[in-house]
Amino acid sequence: MDGGLSRSNSFTDSASTSSFLGKKYVCRCGLDAVLRTSLTYQNMGRRFWGCPKFEVGKVGKAGNACDFFHFLDGDEVIEGRARDLLLRLKDKQIRLEKEIQSYKEENENLMAEKAKLLQENADLMSENGKFLQENGDLKVQCEAFVKNIKGLEKKVKRSEKICVRALISCQIFCVVCIVCLLVSVFIGLHRLH
Numbered sequence: 350m351d352g353g354l355s356r357s358n359s360f361t362d363s364a365s366t367s368s369f370l371g372k373k374y375v376c377r378c379g380l381d382a383v384l385r386t387s388l389t390y391q392n393m394g395r396r397f398w399g400c401p402k403f404e405v406g407k408v409g410k411a412g413n414a415c416d417f418f419h420f421l422d423g424d425e426v427i428e429g430r431a432r433d434l435l436l437r438l439k440d441k442q443i444r445l446e447k448e449i450q451s452y453k454e455e456n457e458n459l460m461a462e463k464a465k466l467l468q469e470n471a472d473l474m475s476e477n478g479k480f481l482q483e484n485g486d487l488k489v490q491c492e493a494f495v496k497n498i499k500g501l502e503k504k505v506k507r508s509e510k511i512c513v514r515a516l517i518s519c520q521i522f523c524v525v526c527i528v529c530l531l532v533s534v535f536i537g538l539h540r541l542h
């Protein structure tokens with residue numbers, strides 16, 4: 350590395366491919382290098398050719414980028430208040446990107462939770478459908494039982510009527526028998542006299 354550019358501190362704006370300025374650099378990965386702008390304290394504002402795999406906004410050896418870079422000739426380092434402002438903006442952007450990342454993760458978690466709840470809801474709906482089916486079957490069985498009971502009640506009433514008639518017939522028969530017996534006894538006694 351030259352010029353004090355440290356990858357861990359490098360921060361860049363949008364990249365341009367090397368063909369943009371009519372030059373052609375190839376990084377250690379064998380890819381066309383891209384032109385970026387350094388936002389480090391030492392090299393603020395200087396443009397350099399770097400690996401296209403480097404992920405903008407990520408500090409450290411993010412991704413699989415190689416450490417190739419080559420400063421573009423003619424760029425001067427920005428100093429003074431402009432540098433301070435750019436550094437503050439850089440920090441702010443990093444902070445915002447971290448926030449975005451955390452929101453993304455939160456969103457993913459919420460989506461996963463939503464999918465779980467939807468699945469649970471689908472299971473409950475299916476269970477509910479099963480219960481409704483069982484309820485329908487039980488209703489049909491209940492109606493059949495009620496019909497049977499009504500039939501049996503009719504039979505019982507018919508049997509009761511038959512029993513009452515038989516009882517009355519028996520009573521009449523008994524009365525007739527007693528009368529006959531009394532008449533026979535009376536006739537027998539009359540003959541003896």
Ligand SMILES: [Zn+2]
Pocket residue numbers: 376377378379380400401402414415416417
């Ligand atoms: Zn590379």
